[in-house]
Amino acid sequence: MIRSLIISCLLASPVMAGTVASTAIDSFNAICFKAGQTAAEARMRMEARAGSPLPFDLTFWDKTLQPAPDTPPKIERRCEVRFDGDHTDTAIAALRKxxxxxxxxxxAIDLPDTHAEASGTALIEGRELLRGRVAVVHVGTRDGQTFMAVDRLPRGWEGG
Structure with missing residues (x-):
C-alpha cells in the first residue's frame, strides 16, 4: 500500500500539486516575462512547470525571433494563458506581486493606442520598459475563462 502510494505520488503531474488556475498563474509569471524565447521554447518551459500537455491554453509569439503571421502589426511579442473559471482577483494579485x-x-504609463479595455477586463495597464519599449499587461475573463496576457511593443511604438 505505501509503495503504491509513493509510486502514485512520483507519477503525478505537477498540476496535481495545485489547481489548474494556480498552475497557469504561476507559469505565466515565471515564463511570460522572459525575453529571447521562441514559441517552442516558451511552451517547453511551461510544460516543464505545468505538465504536458498543458492544462491551460497558451498563446505565444515573438516577431523579433520568428515570423508570426496574422498578428497585430504594432505588437512584437505576446504571451497569454487562458484557463477555466473566473480567477481574476487571484491572477491580478499574483501579477502585481x-x-x-x-x-x-x-x-505604469498611459495605455498605448494599441490596446483598450474590453468587456471582461479586470486589469489593463501600460508599463514603460527599458530601451524605449512598452508592455501592456491585461487580465480578465472571456468565454468562461480567465486570461492573463502581456504584450511588448517595440521602441518607437507611438510613431505608428
Missing part, C-alpha cells in the same frame, strides 16, 4: 519583484517590471 511579480511585477514588483526585482527587476521591477517597468512603471
Amino acid at each position: 511579480q511585477m514588483a519583484t526585482p527587476p521591477v517590471f517597468g512603471f
Whole structure:
C-alpha cells in the first residue's frame, strides 16, 4: 500500500500539486516575462512547470525571433494563458506581486493606442520598459475563462 502510494505520488503531474488556475498563474509569471524565447521554447518551459500537455491554453509569439503571421502589426511579442473559471482577483494579485519583484517590471504609463479595455477586463495597464519599449499587461475573463496576457511593443511604438 505505501509503495503504491509513493509510486502514485512520483507519477503525478505537477498540476496535481495545485489547481489548474494556480498552475497557469504561476507559469505565466515565471515564463511570460522572459525575453529571447521562441514559441517552442516558451511552451517547453511551461510544460516543464505545468505538465504536458498543458492544462491551460497558451498563446505565444515573438516577431523579433520568428515570423508570426496574422498578428497585430504594432505588437512584437505576446504571451497569454487562458484557463477555466473566473480567477481574476487571484491572477491580478499574483501579477502585481511579480511585477514588483526585482527587476521591477517597468512603471505604469498611459495605455498605448494599441490596446483598450474590453468587456471582461479586470486589469489593463501600460508599463514603460527599458530601451524605449512598452508592455501592456491585461487580465480578465472571456468565454468562461480567465486570461492573463502581456504584450511588448517595440521602441518607437507611438510613431505608428
